Amino acid sequence: MSTPRIESLPEGLANLADFEPAAQARVDAQAWAYLNGGAADEITLRANRAAWDAIQLQPRVLRDLAGGHTRVNLLGRTLRHPILLAPIAYQRLFHADGELAVAHAAAAQEAGLILSAQASIDMQAVATPMLADATAGPLWFQLYWRDDRDFMRDLLQRVQAAGFQALVLTVDAPVHGARDRERRAGYQLPDHIRAVNLGGRKKPLDLQPGQSVLFDGLMPRAATWREIDWLRATSPLPLLLKGVTHIGDAREALDRGVTGFIVSNHGGRALDTLPPTAALLPPLRAALGPEVPLLVDGGIRRGTDVLKAMALGADAVLLGRPYVHALAASGALGVAHALRLLRDELEIAMALSGCKTLAEASPELLWPGSFPAYFR
Numbered sequence: 001m002s003t004p005r006i007e008s009l010p011e012g013l014a015n016l017a018d019f020e021p022a023a024q025a026r027v028d029a030q031a032w033a034y035l036n037g038g039a040a041d042e043i044t045l046r047a048n049r050a051a052w053d054a055i056q057l058q059p060r061v062l063r064d065l066a067g068g069h070t071r072v073n074l075l076g077r078t079l080r081h082p083i084l085l086a087p088i089a090y091q092r093l094f095h096a097d098g099e100l101a102v103a104h105a106a107a108a109q110e111a112g113l114i115l116s117a118q119a120s121i122d123m124q125a126v127a128t129p130m131l132a133d134a135t136a137g138p139l140w141f142q143l144y145w146r147d148d149r150d151f152m153r154d155l156l157q158r159v160q161a162a163g164f165q166a167l168v169l170t171v172d173a174p175v176h177g178a179r180d181r182e183r184r185a186g187y188q189l190p191d192h193i194r195a196v197n198l199g200g201r202k203k204p205l206d207l208q209p210g211q212s213v214l215f216d217g218l219m220p221r222a223a224t225w226r227e228i229d230w231l232r233a234t235s236p237l238p239l240l241l242k243g244v245t246h247i248g249d250a251r252e253a254l255d256r257g258v259t260g261f262i263v264s265n266h267g268g269r270a271l272d273t274l275p276p277t278a279a280l281l282p283p284l285r286a287a288l289g290p291e292v293p294l295l296v297d298g299g300i301r302r303g304t305d306v307l308k309a310m311a312l313g314a315d316a317v318l319l320g321r322p323y324v325h326a327l328a329a330s331g332a333l334g335v336a337h338a339l340r341l342l343r344d345e346l347e348i349a350m351a352l353s354g355c356k357t358l359a360e361a362s363p364e365l366l367w368p369g370s371f372p373a374y375f376r
């Protein structure tokens with residue numbers, strides 16, 4: 001299975017939301033709850049979307065936009081556009097070709113790809129179509145810390161040998177959030193879908209009566225700043241942290257040699273009642289200055305959302321659930337079509353707002369009256 005099967009595309013898919021009904025028809029209710037759910041009351045899940053919607057654009061007209069483009073610079077490379085696919089675990093739940101179909105689509109649409117450590121397809125198979133295509137976007141590998149340095153050293157070597165260009169350590173989910181939707185639906189990972197890139201066995205929890213699974217079992221194994229130092233010393237790849245929201249944490253990370261950040265609340269799936277990422281981004285950009293790579297995710301669904309994120313200081317954006325809807329609906333072709341639609345929307349948004357390049361997107365593109373003071 002080195003090339004994904006090509007399916008037909010349902011008619012009339014005009015935007016990312018249009019993939020959802022076709023996806024739902026092909027995914028069982030348990031996996032659907034896992035994919036679409038957020039933590040607890042899903043306040044952050046909704047806030048992510050609501051914040052992009054609430055920010056209004058303030059276009060400039062009559063400018064000469066000839067020669068405009070969507071290119072951006074990221075970690076020393078020029079990308080055709082600023083869209084990367086977010087790490088999403090276990091994509092074979094949604095389509096037999098899983099992450100492989102996604103990689104072919106990302107390469108075809110010049111997008112970046114961040115492979116989840118919990119991917120259900122071999123990392124080399126996923127890397128191949130991305131690396132074979134000179135215009136593909138960046139190929140990064142996302143990790144959760146595992147409390148076994150020999151295991152981690154081996155994993156880092158395999159990731160580098162497979163051609164991944166950066167590491168993303170996710171720091172906002174050392175344990176799962178309170179996933180009410182998954183619990184109600186009775187979601188459990190089926191036996192035939194596995195994290196195939198993570199061999200070895202996790203050490204069993206060794207708990208005494210009366211001890212807490214979280215505080216005595218899981219949290220002692222989670223990453224701390226010590227592990228950031230170890231990662232920097234052990235792998236030469238750039239390291240980005242996903243899920244830093246506090247300026248103090250970002251500063252500490254930079255002092256320890258971290259390369260950049262993905263401003264994220266894990267798509268509202270980790271801790272509920274965090275602020276929307278559209279609100280978290282501007283203060284981080286203001287505090288860290290223009291040079292630190294900052295990406296953002298959560299609720300990006302439209303080209304106008306991408307443009308707003310860039311105007312608020314992002315260097316690039318991650319797309320999450322919608323590309324998995326497209327995968328479920330029609331495999332590689334679906335994901336490629338979804339990416340094409342989003343790229344086209346971004347170009348339209350730029351042209352209609354008088355924005356020639358994303359380097360010149362700034363808060364001046366945004367209507368000041370349209371968003372709360374904390375966006376400024």
Ligand SMILES: Cc1cc2nc3c(=O)[nH]c(=O)nc-3n(C[C@H](O)[C@H](O)[C@H](O)COP(=O)(O)O)c2cc1C
Nearest residue numbers: 035086087088089116170266267297298299320321
């Ligand atoms: C089903 C699912 C699985 C996810 N798995 C991971 C993962 O393995 N690692 C990770 O860092 N983030 C994971 N995330 C979070 C995404 O990378 C991303 O932060 C989030 O989905 C972005 O929000 P959006 O879905 O609103 O675009 C997952 C998200 C979903 C929906």
Ligand SMILES: O=C(O)C(=O)c1ccccc1
Nearest residue numbers: 089090118173266269270
């Ligand atoms: O569901 C998630 O958000 C997630 O990050 C994850 C992590 C490990 C396994 C499955 C999902």
